[in-house]
Amino acid sequence: MDLYYTPGSAPCRLVLLVAAALDIQLNLKELNLQAGEHMTTEFLELNPQHTVPTLVDDGFALWESHAICRYLIRKYNNRELYPEDIQIRALIDQRLDFDLGTLYPRFRNFFYPQVFAGKPANESLFRNLKESLDIFNSFLKGHKYAVGDTLTLADLSLVATVSTLEAAGVSLESYPRVERWFELVKSTAPAYEEANEKGLIKFKALVANFKAKTEL
Structure with a gap:
């Protein structure tokens, strides 16, 4: 493939x-x-x-x-990342929709204009992003992963986004459950460094390159 x-x-x-x-x-x-x-x-x-x-x-x-x-x-008939239980699967889908429709777009709306267009940070957009992290922090109450206590597709989707936020300089310090979850997923997702960290290095380089151009 x-x-x-x-x-x-x-x-x-x-x-x-x-x-x-x-x-x-x-x-x-x-x-x-x-x-x-x-x-x-x-x-x-x-x-x-x-x-x-x-x-x-x-x-x-x-x-x-x-x-x-x-x-x-x-x-590949994997039942761990996306279990067949309809309620668990529904929660995974909800977390995926939250990532796709709320968390990542709010990061993109706040961050991309600064990097790619040289615009100043918009405080209102940053509040929206922080609200999204607050919501995610609430999702994690009472369990280790995004849905329950095992790694699922929801965690892999959200960790790709949250690691991007962190690489862009967004602090997770005010969201203790998100911080704990982030460290857990980094240590338990198979081949995390190869699959995600290498790409983050290129993301940081791209951001630095665009920032240098907009500051000229």
Whole structure:
């Protein structure tokens, strides 16, 4: 299976984390988005939305990170990351939707204009981001992981986002449950350093490069 990706992307790192948890090897095809490699005719034929990550499995193309992860989990019949119990699965889906619809967008809305457009920090947007972390902190009351006491797809999705926040300089100190959870997932997610930390290094380098350009 081919995975078109860019290492600094949190959604791409999520797919790498899931692949590591499933102990499967993906044929990684890195795209340089700044060079427009996602806009080539060949790639647009695979994915007309020209987004990463994009998975190609024997001619079957799929994009959107959560869809890719659920596909891989079902393909390899893994019942730990996405259990069959309908209530547990519903909670995992809720956490995934929270990440996709609230936590990551609020980080993006606050952080990206500063880095990519050189705009000053917006305090209102930062309050929104902190509110999201407060909500996540409340999710963790009474259990170790995002859903219960075992590692699931919800944790891998959220850790890709939270690690990006931390790499961008957002402190987790005011969210003690999130801090404890973060350290736990880093120590228990299979091949965490290889699947996530290496991409974070590239994310930090990208941010530093754009900041240098906007400060000229």
